[in-house]
Amino acid sequence: MNPFDFQQPADVDAALAALAAPGARPIAGGTNLLDLIKEGVMKPSGLVDINPIAGLAAIAEDGTGLRLGALARNADTAYHPLVRERYPLLAAAILAGASPQLRNMATNGGNLLQRTRCVYFYDVGTPCNKRGPGTGCPAKAGLNRQLAILGTSPQCIATHPSDMCVALRALDATVHVRAANGERSIPFADFHRLPGDTPDVDSTLQPGELITHITLPDARRFAQRFEYVKVRDRLSYAFALVSVAAALDLAADGTVRAARIALGGVAHKPWRVEEAEELLTGRPAGETAFEQAAERILRGARGYGQNDFKIPLAKNAIVQALTNAVQKNELRGAPR
Amino acid sequence: MDAYRQYPIRLRINGEDRAFAVESTVTLLDLLRERAGLTGTKKGCDHGQCGACTVLLDGRRINACLTLAVMQNGHEVTTIEGLADGDTLHPLQQAFIDHDAFQCGYCTPGQICSAAGLVAEGQAKTVDDVRELMSGNVCRCGAYPQIAQAVCDVMEIEK
Ligand SMILES: Cc1cc2nc3c(=O)[nH]c(=O)nc-3n(C[C@H](O)[C@H](O)[C@H](O)COP(=O)(O)OP(=O)(O)OC[C@H]3O[C@@H](n4cnc5c(N)ncnc54)[C@H](O)[C@@H]3O)c2cc1C
Ligand code: SF4
Ligand code: FES
């Protein structure tokens, strides 16, 4: 590992002061940052360990919704009684990611800012516009089985690898951050960004800003019929090729009152097309409507060779997730 | 920045208070193996992918390769060496022997620490849950069926 200074500030203000130093980065669970430092992909000159800061790990009711501390562990979030009861889609997405050991360390804030798993990004011996702006993108004509089919740019076709973020996007979360000059809130849709001409910038978080917590609005109407489908190369402990967070609010006669659909593994950010959800509203929850929504979500998708299969795969996964969501109520309590 | 700065830390390892001075870059895994003399915890991938380095941190299973020793100052670590009660093996250690749940044994300390964490978490109700919740531990010898049996036995889960 490249050497770095190490500090453990006691509160957010002290952390923000420490983060003002050039090359300083916060470290939370460390499960992504240390991995990248070991590979030489990230080379911070100082690590600011935010774990000792009191109050950032809490999970609590917040008005009609829920507040998830940035330092709450992924496992504690997924198994939290309020999350299980009111946001089971989020619990399912978190539990589909990583391993129990990693989820015990990984934090909610860190999960949002984990970096792409594109193999060229990880390999400092190869060019990569995200790691070294202007060096090129070997993935477009190379190993792109895992990579994006939507929202790509000529500069980068990386995906955001998180499972948790797919559910947070579907559930309309908000990210709350603090900087030396105040606080601000970022709607989840605006938190991650598309690669464009600056693929080295993953999110709209500014240098020196710290995520303090994430809030979720009341989403209890989506707590009955939901599904997180994760398609991957092996059954467990692998990143998604394509994932779908789906939730439905159904009327008694089976028509859709409201739908939420977000995709992982297909773009630089969790992918959601609200227009496709509106296509479902007022219609019977069934295959025809689901297929039309899937078509709309994948509009404009393009493959790069090895990942061409993801386009039909994503459509099928959307239909599957929505179909399963319709039945989720009946499956409740049954072992799965 | 002084690359060789030493950070004084204290850890409670397997019930014993110990003091070290470490560079910022030392992982908990390297501290355990190279400075604390506890080589039961194995280094496999060093990237969080195999589970060989699994230990219990404040009672919870984690990958020791992906955390810094300085970050764990003041915390409590239990390694495979700390599970037995004197000469009496931990029930999971005994179950692994009874079920022939290892071949070369390289992954075994991590498997057993992970299983101890799994039992404490109390989330597994079925053998499929056990398999899923042991998925962070990779065994190149393929001892998985026996490992799942050993863990289920200790948890009294029907197989
Ligand atoms: C083998 C392996 C498999 C995995 N599989 C999956 C998977 O299937 N699905 C999945 O979703 N994830 C997976 N992960 C990724 C894992 O979920 C992330 O590494 C984890 O969520 C990151 O959280 P952390 O707290 O450890 O972040 P850290 O590594 O501590 O930090 C990550 C980044 O966030 C920044 N940061 C952290 N906290 C804050 C904050 N509060 N404010 C501002 N910046 C902050 C850091 O500076 C750093 O840049 C896997 C990881 C590994 C190693
Ligand atoms: S897809 Fe993005 S991350 Fe991957 S090599 Fe191209 S520029 Fe780098
Ligand atoms: S050595 Fe830590 S997970 Fe492989």
Ligand code: FES
């Ligand atoms: S017993 Fe050989 S690696 Fe598991």
